[in-house]
Amino acid sequence: MLCLKACFKNAFTAMIAMSAFAIVSCGNNETKTSEESSDTTATSNQSGSESVGNAEAVLSGTQPDTAVSGTARFTEGNGKVKMTLDLTIPKKANQSVAVHIHEHGDCGDMGKGAHGHWNPTKVNHGKWGSASFHRGDIGNVKLNGEGKGTLELETDLWSINGSDTTKNILNKAIIVHGGVDDFTTQPTGNAGSRIGCGVLKKG
Template identity: 55%
Template sequence: MKRIYLSLLFSAAIFFTGCKNENTTAEDRVEENVDATQETAAEDMEMEEEMKEITVQMEPKSKSDLTGTVTFTEENGEVTMTAEFTGLKEGMHAIHLHEKADCSAEDGTSAGGHWNPTFEDHGEWGSEKGYHRGDIGNFDVNAEGKGSITFTTDQWCIGCDDEKKNILNKAVIVHDGADDFTSQPSGAAGTRVGCGVIKQ
């Protein structure tokens, strides 16, 4: 009888231990699923925080017929500018970032000079001789008056604390002519025919 009694106790202990292990495993799985969901949500939020986008509506200046938009997208430490214009004369046109978010003047001069937080000479972007942070360059316009340009750099940011990189509260200026990348301080690009303010 004692052997039977002990055997029954041993079997019961194994049964309850097995149940306990099954319950613990199920709870662990629930916790793991919750943790995984929270981790995925945190990653998604981080990605959303990393990506920023601003679209600038351009205004015609100096009695031009220019229309267009300029979109700035920041992702993974780089800013990409995508600009599309219509209403321009055929040929090459300069585009720059200027220091003031002010397009109130009819000729666009209220935007001030080129954005140049590093106090360099004007020049072609990336030149060893120096260039402004606003020296984007030139783009081509076809016979229908349409032109576009895409530009990517890690030397800009949207709303960061580094004033040498932050493009907020600056202006986009399109010129009637091409930038020669030599003449100081603006490349002799001619009349300002378009202006847009970079604001959130």
């Protein structure tokens, strides 16, 4: 029990190396430790030396008249999270659509369950990388003639299940809008209705 307790505490406080050490030092108690601390970094990917975790949101449509599919995949390593977003929205071929991380991992009520943009640092909405932008302000994705589009983004402003709640992207929602983000209108970017959604889960 002492060992379990120590592991549990370490999971909250120690860096990745410390967590790994704690798990190793617990020997055959590893399984129980993982269960007890399933919402901490202790359960993050223990196999790779660089990657400490993955997350994914599978996107689907929220409106009956607009087919939306896609994935947002996140990998963490070297203090950064890299996102690869793949979208398919045939109805929006040759257009751009806005994509944000919204604060609640709930796609119910046609995406409204996700509430507003994820904005843990309480700043103004804007274009990613500009003077002021929400942590969830991914931006606009250009779709080709088949309605397919891809966006990659790498940042140290996100983490996967890290203890810093201003960075942890898990249990939030990716929302796809029917229009484009103007990067100016507060606090939404005036991006139009919510046509796609997916909850960010550990992958």
